[in-house]
Amino acid sequence: MVDVIKSLGIEYVPSNPAQSFRGLHESLIDYGGNKKPEFLTCTHEESSVAMAHGHFKIAGKPLLVLCHGTVGLQHAAMAIYNAWCDRVPVIVIGGTDLDAAKRPPGVPTFHSAQDINALVRDFTKWDDQPVSLPHFAQSFVRAYKMAMTPPHEPVAIALDCALQEQTLHDRAGLKIPRYVPTAPPQGDMNAVREAARVLVDAERPVIVADKYARTAEGVKLLVQLAEALQAPVIDQKGRMNFPNTHHLFQNARGQALIREADVILGLELSDYWATVNAYIDNGDNDGVGLQESHIKPSARLISISSIALNTKSNYQDFQRFQVVDIDMAGDAEATLPALIDAVKQALPTNRAASIEARGASMKKAWAEARDRTREAASYAWDASPVSTARLAMEVYAQIKDLDWSSVGGDRQLSSWPTRLWPMDKHYHHIGGPGGYGIGYNAPAAVGAALANRAQGRFSINFQPDGDMMFGPGVLWTAVKHQIPLLSVMHNNRAYHQESMHVQRMSSRRNRVASLGQDIAPIGTRLENPTIDYAKLASSMGLWSAGPITDPGELAPVLKKAVQVVKAGEPALVDVVTQPR
Amino acid sequence: MRIGDAGRPDRAEFCLAASAERGKAAYIQNGCWQCHGTVGQGSIMTSGGKRIAPDPMPWEAFSSFVRSTNRTMPPYSEAILSDGDLADIYAYLQLIPKPPDANSLPLLKP
Numbered sequence: 200m201v202d203v204i205k206s207l208g209i210e211y212v213p214s215n216p217a218q219s220f221r222g223l224h225e226s227l228i229d230y231g232g233n234k235k236p237e238f239l240t241c242t243h244e245e246s247s248v249a250m251a252h253g254h255f256k257i258a259g260k261p262l263l264v265l266c267h268g269t270v271g272l273q274h275a276a277m278a279i280y281n282a283w284c285d286r287v288p289v290i291v292i293g294g295t296d297l298d299a300a301k302r303p304p305g306v307p308t309f310h311s312a313q314d315i316n317a318l319v320r321d322f323t324k325w326d327d328q329p330v331s332l333p334h335f336a337q338s339f340v341r342a343y344k345m346a347m348t349p350p351h352e353p354v355a356i357a358l359d360c361a362l363q364e365q366t367l368h369d370r371a372g373l374k375i376p377r378y379v380p381t382a383p384p385q386g387d388m389n390a391v392r393e394a395a396r397v398l399v400d401a402e403r404p405v406i407v408a409d410k411y412a413r414t415a416e417g418v419k420l421l422v423q424l425a426e427a428l429q430a431p432v433i434d435q436k437g438r439m440n441f442p443n444t445h446h447l448f449q450n451a452r453g454q455a456l457i458r459e460a461d462v463i464l465g466l467e468l469s470d471y472w473a474t475v476n477a478y479i480d481n482g483d484n485d486g487v488g489l490q491e492s493h494i495k496p497s498a499r500l501i502s503i504s505s506i507a508l509n510t511k512s513n514y515q516d517f518q519r520f521q522v523v524d525i526d527m528a529g530d531a532e533a534t535l536p537a538l539i540d541a542v543k544q545a546l547p548t549n550r551a552a553s554i555e556a557r558g559a560s561m562k563k564a565w566a567e568a569r570d571r572t573r574e575a576a577s578y579a580w581d582a583s584p585v586s587t588a589r590l591a592m593e594v595y596a597q598i599k600d601l602d603w604s605s606v607g608g609d610r611q612l613s614s615w616p617t618r619l620w621p622m623d624k625h626y627h628h629i630g631g632p633g634g635y636g637i638g639y640n641a642p643a644a645v646g647a648a649l650a651n652r653a654q655g656r657f658s659i660n661f662q663p664d665g666d667m668m669f670g671p672g673v674l675w676t677a678v679k680h681q682i683p684l685l686s687v688m689h690n691n692r693a694y695h696q697e698s699m700h701v702q703r704m705s706s707r708r709n710r711v712a713s714l715g716q717d718i719a720p721i722g723t724r725l726e727n728p729t730i731d732y733a734k735l736a737s738s739m740g741l742w743s744a745g746p747i748t749d750p751g752e753l754a755p756v757l758k759k760a761v762q763v764v765k766a767g768e769p770a771l772v773d774v775v776t777q778p779r
Numbered sequence: 780m781r782i783g784d785a786g787r788p789d790r791a792e793f794c795l796a797a798s799a800e801r802g803k804a805a806y807i808q809n810g811c812w813q814c815h816g817t818v819g820q821g822s823i824m825t826s827g828g829k830r831i832a833p834d835p836m837p838w839e840a841f842s843s844f845v846r847s848t849n850r851t852m853p854p855y856s857e858a859i860l861s862d863g864d865l866a867d868i869y870a871y872l873q874l875i876p877k878p879p880d881a882n883s884l885p886l887l888k889p
Contacts, residue, residue, distance in 0.1 A: 481849050489850075570881075573889065577881040578820035578830060586820065592886040613822045619887075695813070699825065702810040706853035718807055778813055779822035 217267035219294025222363025242672025248278035253643030257650035268295035268315035283322035285633020288346030324352035386527030395541035401462035410437035429558035442623035451568035472519035591615035606647035607660035638669030648684035678740035736771035745773025802871030
């Protein structure tokens, strides 16, 4: 089994140990020498999978996670769902003990099931339960292949204890299938040519990209396409899709551009409906709320997305149904070279002047939006709790000359890093959790930082406090395995989204929200007592500082923290911040 | 109580009694800070990037909006937020100072 795993070049196995995979675990660390893969000790299976999730978004290769087949997989399930929604491959092996006559009673029997993968089948791409070693070899290589064919997704293998522990009598007879990557599916060429004609004829085309750029090459291709059309790009930041330093990066005017567009091209959008419609949560229409189209009735919509090839029914991650005029089921990054060629061929010479004029207007708009964003950042600059803009720029000041990578999401930080830091490399940010399951950020940041370590990059993570509390043990994993990462707490002392939700319900129901001893509705705040994240981190071996409430104190502390991380250790700075 | 042209309590009646100190407490107590931040700076995540301070909108528009908005922000009726408390909140917002010019801040220089 270890020979099969090694044949695929898997580097790490972030896992929490369990009896049901003791056979494979021992083989990995003794027979396999604990090298490629190396076992990373995790304190929760959710952390294990989320580490693999973050790692892939930097390294581009999946990791293997081992877990108990029932209770371990139950722990891991949310993180597997996040990876599914985010289209990230993770190879999960769950240990199970199938022969009821042989397995020990008590705990091992509580930890066994006929079909452990049933728990996660709705949000994995493929699963198997091999019954022999040759079967395992086929399963594992096939699982890797399925996971790594776009749309990338998690896969699961249920691995019987007896199979792991059986004596091997004829090694010579065992063969390991060779892994050959599958070429990604691409959009139909007729549809590509039609899309090119529509884009070329458009007066106000807009390109929207979400989980599009699987690789750095994807970014380059999108720049080529956008420049050929001088079309504005709205980056929904499922990945680093488009440089925010480019004049065609037009996120600040996104809503206005969508409203005025005559053609919209969506690339791997998780939610096309919400891209072109608005939903207002105001309780109107018997609780349905307001739903408003944001596009001209005559606007033509084009979609290139691989997720149509692998949609399942139960979980609703496919979002609301949106009618699209040209709909291509294929990987957008793989399709783009053909689309770029088709656009260039379809471009008539008499459009050159109008396209150039469009580009000039985008340059002006980009510069003006930039100034407005800087002005917006200045508000609450000296406030306490610390403004998220101030925090983002104080951090940037300390890392701007380094080869940095932002490995945590910044959406809840009002996206200040992706709005103000110059982002033009694919690893400058890695998007978010996919399924918005809280508890992703801390371990994904550690996993991504591990991948960045190999490249000598500096990893920075803005860490929401609520997310941290779901699985703080991953901080210990970062110390144990010497993963350099600077975590700066976005400590608003709340599950703040829920504070606002419950406040909204109180006001809508014409009631005064009950706060108890807190400053927001009961059940949503992390205060009384507040949590000392610096002590939490130092208890697990990290260098730490804080809590900081005065923005004037940030610079020297962050400077010291950066030095610690540059020396190869993780560090944490606790900063008490504005809510968003 | 005098009623202004817009059907809302006339601001003049409240001016003398309104207290920014009470207003700050009411701003927190009633949850305004959750979406608007503690100094009204707002966020693209919660207020569409709109600010309510410094330089808040005129009182008539402000009070009308708070009572009758039907968009993302829920309305606050007088039953749960009195005119007096609303006037205090307005007084608090009026006293929030302007920020420094972005071009004067080294960390925000282009």
